[in-house]
Amino acid sequence: MKAAAFEYARASSIEEACALLREHGDGARLIAGGQSLAPMMAMRLARPTWLVDINDVPDLQYIRVEGERLLAGACTRQRALERDARAIRLVPLLSQALQWVGHIQTRNRGTAGGSLAHADPSAELPLAACVLDAEVSVRSTRGRRALRAGDLFTGPMTTALAAGELIEEIAWPIWREDRVGSAFTEVSIRHGDFALVAAAAQVALDGEARCLRASFGVGGADATPVAFPELAQTLAGARLEDAIISTIAERAAAALDPGEDLHASAHYRRHLAKVLAERALLEARDRAIARRAGQIRQ
Amino acid sequence: MTPRGHRISVEVNGHMHGGEVPARLTLVDWLRDELHLSGTHVGCEHGICGACSVLFDGEAVRSCLMFAVQADGHRVTTVEGLSGEDGRPGELQDAFCETHALQCGYCTPGMLIAAHALLRGNPHPTEAEIREAIGGNLCRCTGYQQIVEAIEHAAAKLAERGAR
Numbered sequence: 001m002k003a004a005a006f007e008y009a010r011a012s013s014i015e016e017a018c019a020l021l022r023e024h025g026d027g028a029r030l031i032a033g034g035q036s037l038a039p040m041m042a043m044r045l046a047r048p049t050w051l052v053d054i055n056d057v058p059d060l061q062y063i064r065v066e067g068e069r070l071l072a073g074a075c076t077r078q079r080a081l082e083r084d085a086r087a088i089r090l091v092p093l094l095s096q097a098l099q100w101v102g103h104i105q106t107r108n109r110g111t112a113g114g115s116l117a118h119a120d121p122s123a124e125l126p127l128a129a130c131v132l133d134a135e136v137s138v139r140s141t142r143g144r145r146a147l148r149a150g151d152l153f154t155g156p157m158t159t160a161l162a163a164g165e166l167i168e169e170i171a172w173p174i175w176r177e178d179r180v181g182s183a184f185t186e187v188s189i190r191h192g193d194f195a196l197v198a199a200a201a202q203v204a205l206d207g208e209a210r211c212l213r214a215s216f217g218v219g220g221a222d223a224t225p226v227a228f229p230e231l232a233q234t235l236a237g238a239r240l241e242d243a244i245i246s247t248i249a250e251r252a253a254a255a256l257d258p259g260e261d262l263h264a265s266a267h268y269r270r271h272l273a274k275v276l277a278e279r280a281l282l283e284a285r286d287r288a289i290a291r292r293a294g295q296i297r298q
Numbered sequence: 299m300t301p302r303g304h305r306i307s308v309e310v311n312g313h314m315h316g317g318e319v320p321a322r323l324t325l326v327d328w329l330r331d332e333l334h335l336s337g338t339h340v341g342c343e344h345g346i347c348g349a350c351s352v353l354f355d356g357e358a359v360r361s362c363l364m365f366a367v368q369a370d371g372h373r374v375t376t377v378e379g380l381s382g383e384d385g386r387p388g389e390l391q392d393a394f395c396e397t398h399a400l401q402c403g404y405c406t407p408g409m410l411i412a413a414h415a416l417l418r419g420n421p422h423p424t425e426a427e428i429r430e431a432i433g434g435n436l437c438r439c440t441g442y443q444q445i446v447e448a449i450e451h452a453a454a455k456l457a458e459r460g461a462r
Contacts, residue, residue, distance in 0.1 A: 001343035005301045008321035008367050031368075038363040039344035051321065053368055079357070103434025105348060105412065108357040109364070192433055 003041035010053045014168060017054050018141045021164045024050040030166055031055070032075050032114035035106045060113070060168070063087060068174050069135075070094075074113025074167040078125070079104065081112055090174045093182040093202055097128040100184060103192045113167040116152060119159045122195045122220030124184065126153055129170065130227040131200045131217040137169040144168070153224035177204035177212055181287030183280045186220075187272050189263065195220045196264045199276035201284040203240065209289060211235045216248075216281055221258040221273040228252045240285045249278035306370040310335070311379030319366045326350040328366035329376060337377040337407050341436070348435030349404060351411040352376050358415040377407035380414055389459070390414055390452040399448035401439035408435045413449045421460075422453060 007024075011017035021028050027049030031037055040046040054060055060075035063084050070091050072081055081087055082098035101107055101115070101124050115125040116136060129136070129149035136147045138161060152159050161167070186198035201216035214235040217227035231248050238244055258269035303318040310333060317332055324343075329335045329352070341349035343362050350361045353375035361374075381387055387395070390413055400406045409432055416423055416431035423431070428449045429442075437445065 002324070003322045003365075005320065005322050007301050008304060008365070010368075010370075034363050034365075034368075035345060035360075038365075042344045042362070051365075055368060056371075103348070104415075104431060105351055105358045105360055105434050106345065106363075109354070109359045 001042045003038070004044060004047045006041075006048050007050045008053065009050065010055075011057055013057060014059055014139055014166070017052055017057060017166055018139055018164065020050070020052045021166065022141045024052070026163060028052055030117070032117075033077070033106075033110035034114075035102065035110040036114065036118045036120070054166070065090065065174070068176065070172040070174055072112050072170050072172065074116075074169060075111045076113075078102075078107040078110045078112060078115065082107060087172075091132065091172045092180075093128050093132060093184060093200060094172060096182060096184040097124040097200060100124045100186055100188075100191075100195065100198070112170055116149070116170065117159060117161065117167055119153050119155075119157050119224070120194070121153075121156050121222065121224050122198065123225075124186070124195065124198055124200075124219070127198055127200050127217055127219035127225035128184070129172075130225045131202060131215050132173055133215070133227070133229075134173070135171040136167055137171070138165045139168045140165040150227060155223045175202065175204055175213075177206075179205040179207075179288045179291050181205075181284040181289070181291060183283035183287065185276050185280050185283070187276065197221050197258075197269050197272035197276055199273070199280040201277070201280035203235075203281070203284045203288050205240075205285070205288045209239060211238050211240050214240075214281070214284075216252070216277055216284075218252060218256060218273045218277055221253075221256045221269045223257070223259075226252075226256060228255070240281070242282065245281045245285070246278055249274050249281065252277050304367045304370070306367055308366075308369045308371075309373040311375055317366075321365060321367050323366045324362050325352070325354075325364040325366045325369050325374070326361035328369075329361065329374070335376050335378050339404055339407050341404065341408075346436070347405070348408040348412065348432075351408040351435065353379075353411060353415065358411050375411075377410050380410055389455050390417065390449075393452035393455060394445070394448045397444050397448040397451055399441060399444040401441050405435055405437040405439075409437070409445055413445075413452065416449070417453055417456065421456060423449070425450070 029048035060073040062073045134149045182202040186195040198219040203214040204212040214232040219225040253274035258266045260266040339349040341347035345363045352361045
């Protein structure tokens with residue numbers, strides 16, 4: 001359980017990290033928190049010839065609000081994002097999702113960008129990114145480009161990142177409606193384990209509790225996390241009665257192509273997808289309604 | 299080709315330690331095999347069991363998921379650093395003894411680091427918060443109940459000392 005030998009370089013800037021990735025070619029890997037890469041190296045599932053360490057790049061660790069977006073540097077620790085007061089207030093789904101990620105000790109080290117780049121289809125942060133339609137900024141020696149989260153994930157542990165590219169920043173849209181509620185839920189063997197299936201939802205309601213917009217998605221039940229913008233769009237203008245939510249969740253689950261392993265059959269994963277998507281939407285709706293009640297009491 | 303060694307300089311339990319390490323050497327192996335700080339235990343070596351937990355720049359992390367070279371210029375506290383200057387156990391460690399919170403002792407250093415990090419940020423944790431804080435630490439003797447009691451007991455003792 002020891003990693004194979006490799007060379008190591010610590011980058012002090014984004015430019016230097018990009019240059020090192022380019023210089024050392026295909027065998028080079030970035031290491032951020034290392035909470036997925038280090039175990040893969042210990043088990044020899046990954047054998048990079050070079051590790052480019054971006055943990056000490058100051059320009060990759062920040063949380064700030066710019067207009068309608070909360071921006072997080074790629075190397076921002078998951079625990080920092082989970083506890084950041086602005087993130088909790090403006091993008092509550094983030095903190096809700098992060099509470100399911102590993103354990104406190106792994107979130108202290110694990111990073112936002114690392115979780116996206118690892119692209120585990122059952123991971124919580126990629127699902128939250130798809131549901132919120134986060135924008136991922138990517139850098140290389142060739143320049144900068146931006147990807148929507150839904151376009152970043154192309155398969156299990158596989159992204160649209162090209163050789164030599166690194167994730168620089170993740171921009172999380174802020175929903176500014178008065179009555180926004182969100183929820184994240186999952187089923188795993190033990191808390192902190194990988195999710196068998198996870199679901200996330202966010203809804204905005206008007207003063208009459210009609211849906212202004214909604215977004216939801218499911219992780220762990222397909223090759224990538226999947227958001228359902230078309231189905232969510234059909235909720236706009238409707239009162240989110242339990243029956244409507246149940247129907248939408250059912251249709252979402254039917255559209256998925258879950259795999260199976262010794263922990264769960266495809267049939268069970270599809271069942272979980274329906275139940276959890278429904279639960280997440282109901283909880284998000286109830287939170288949005290509670291927020292309205294709270295405001296009336298004030 | 300033999301990969302080159304890296305010079306590192308790390309503050310461990312308040313003292314500076316230097317050395318030359320191959321990049322693949324994990325932080326826990328460096329602490330144990332080079333610095334002979336064998337209080338930190340090596341369990342699963344892939345980030346599941348929590349036995350190797352240390353404080354890195356003050357935050358609890360798994361030292362099997364870091365390479366020693368990454369600690370260059372940083373600050374590490376191991377379980378040895380939790381005791382007083384005279385090497386006697388601190389309140390938290392005493393509480394583990396008093397409530398029989400260790401059986402084989404393998405998970406204990408990780409539990410102590412997790413509990414220490416919890417109590418530092420949250421001196422009056424609920425039982426649920428304690429369970430959350432040690433959720434990433436496996437005890438194969440399954441003595442979790444006594445470990446939770448130890449942390450509750452330590453919190454009470456520390457509060458009493460603070461009130462005095």
